[in-house]
Each structure stands twice: as structure tokens, then as C-alpha cells.
Amino acid sequence: MTKRLLEGDALKRRAAELGVSIASGEIMNVGGQGSVSIPAHEHEIQRRVLEAERHLREHRLWIVALISAVASVVSAVAAWVAIAKYGSM
Numbered sequence: 748m749t750k751r752l753l754e755g756d757a758l759k760r761r762a763a764e765l766g767v768s769i770a771s772g773e774i775m776n777v778g779g780q781g782s783v784s785i786p787a788h789e790h791e792i793q794r795r796v797l798e799a800e801r802h803l804r805e806h807r808l809w810i811v812a813l814i815s816a817v818a819s820v821v822s823a824v825a826a827w828v829a830i831a832k833y834g835s836m
Contacts, residue, residue, distance in 0.1 A: 758792055765796060766799070
């Protein structure tokens with residue numbers, strides 16, 4: 748199953764939700780008005796959004812792995828206590 752890439756305003760909204768910059772890094776001088784950032788191409792914004800979403804998934808998986816490791820340690824301690832307490836019967 749392939750996920751359809753966001754485009755247009757939906758892509759810009761998702762980028763804003765994730766805190767992803769939509770600027771290209773290039774600056775354009777506008778007469779006497781100063782300078783403005785040029786928006787990045789849509790495929791570059793899509794790449795940034797996908798990278799940010801991947802980072803969030805990896806962060807969540809790290810938390811799940813940590814919880815799993817703690818549960819394993821608790822289980823091992825409980826088994827050790829049970830053997831120590833009831834093993835000599």
C-alpha cells in the first residue's frame with residue numbers, strides 16, 4: 748500500500764503542523780523593500796515532510812522499545828523473586 752503524497756495547500760498545512768520550513772534558503776532582494784525567502788519546490792517540501800514524519804515514527808518506536816525493555820526487566824525480577832521465594836519448597 749503506497750501513501751499518496753500531499754500537494755498544494757494540504758502539503759503546506761502538514762509542513763506547518765510538523766514545523767517544516769517551506770523556504771528554499773535562497774533570498775531574493777525586492778527593490779527597496781528588503782529581502783524575502785523564495786519558497787522551495789513542492790518536491791523538496793514533500794521530502795522534508797516525509798523526513799519529519801519518519802523522524803516522529805522512529806521517536807515513537809524508540810519509546811515503545813524502552814517500555815518493552817523495562818517490562819522485560821520487571822518480568823525477570825518477578826521470576827527471580829518467585830524462584831527465590833518458592834524454589835526451596
